[in-house]
Amino acid sequence: xxxxxxxxxxxxxxxxxxxxxxxxxxxxxxxxxxxxxxxxxxxxxxxxxxxxxxxxxxxxxxxxxxxxxxxxxxxxxxxxxxxxxxxxxxxxxxxxxxxxxxxxxxxxxxxxxxxxxxxxxxxxxxxxxxxxxxxxxxxxxxxxxxxxxxxxxxxxxxxxxxxxxxxxxxxxxxxxxxxxxxxxxxxxxxxxxxxxxxxxxxxxxxxxxxxxxxxxxxxxx
Numbered sequence: 001x002x003x004x005x006x007x008x009x010x011x012x013x014x015x016x017x018x019x020x021x022x023x024x025x026x027x028x029x030x031x032x033x034x035x036x037x038x039x040x041x042x043x044x045x046x047x048x049x050x051x052x053x054x055x056x057x058x059x060x061x062x063x064x065x066x067x068x069x070x071x072x073x074x075x076x077x078x079x080x081x082x083x084x085x086x087x088x089x090x091x092x093x094x095x096x097x098x099x100x101x102x103x104x105x106x107x108x109x110x111x112x113x114x115x116x117x118x119x120x121x122x123x124x125x126x127x128x129x130x131x132x133x134x135x136x137x138x139x140x141x142x143x144x145x146x147x148x149x150x151x152x153x154x155x156x157x158x159x160x161x162x163x164x165x166x167x168x169x170x171x172x173x174x175x176x177x178x179x180x181x182x183x184x185x186x187x188x189x190x191x192x193x194x195x196x197x198x199x200x201x202x203x204x205x206x207x208x209x210x211x212x213x214x215x216x217x218x219x220x221x
Contacts (some may be wrong), residue, residue: 001157004028017154018165024150031150035160036106037115038149039136044117046212053208060200097123122162136218145172146217178214182206 004027005013016023025031090098100114107115112122121127138146148169155166189202 001028001030001154003030005158011156014158014160017158017160018163019152021144021147021169023149024154028154032045034135034153035107035138035146038146039138040117041107041115041119042215043136043218045120046216046218048120049208049212049215052211053204056200056204060197060204069205074116080146094123102132118149121162133220139217139219142217145175148172175214179211182210185210 001013001024016027024036052148097114105114105116107117109111110116111118113119116122152166152169155163155169160166181207186202186206189206190199193199193202
């Protein structure tokens with residue numbers, strides 16, 4: 001994108017990014033490389049969520065139902081509503097790592113950098129084996145979401161600032177609807193569960209596995 005800005009000028013590139021959500025995919029050199037980074041990072045993130053879901057399913061299957069696990073359904077629902085409104089502040093030492101400068105991150109050469117497949121492992125200070133190289137493919141139905149990401153990256157590189165176009169690209173109605181549905185399903189599941197193992201299954205499915213499907217952009221070749 002920087003080379004495109006140098007060749008065509010910042011203003012024309014910004015105009016193209018503002019009017020055409022596919023421009024960042026079609027015109028600037030390096031778009032294919034950027035898409036590969038997006039897909040690899042997304043695949044790693046959704047795989048973590050699915051693995052966590054399987055873990056919680058295991059908890060549920062391994063728990064014996066106990067009378068002490070029973071909680072009044074109305075109380076459980078109220079707890080869910082309370083928790084959904086809690087916002088936890090980001091630790092000061094983590095904030096700079098989540099907001100790197102333009103071209104400051106190097107995910108192609110450092111898998112633990114912002115955008116890399118092991119970024120969240122590094123953020124949590126945990127180690128894990130690196131996966132083998134996989135040439136992920138886009139889910140055809142999610143191409144518009146990748147276009148949004150590429151456009152946002154282009155606007156960021158072009159230093160567009162907080163413009164209506166940036167705010168528009170940050171809004172993803174389909175993703176928001178999918179996650180809202182899973183949140184509703186989680187609340188409904190929790191409202192009828194009567195034991196800790198029921199809770200674990202609710203979290204596994206509607207808190208982790210199904211939301212992972214909402215986020216998924218990549219599919220195996």
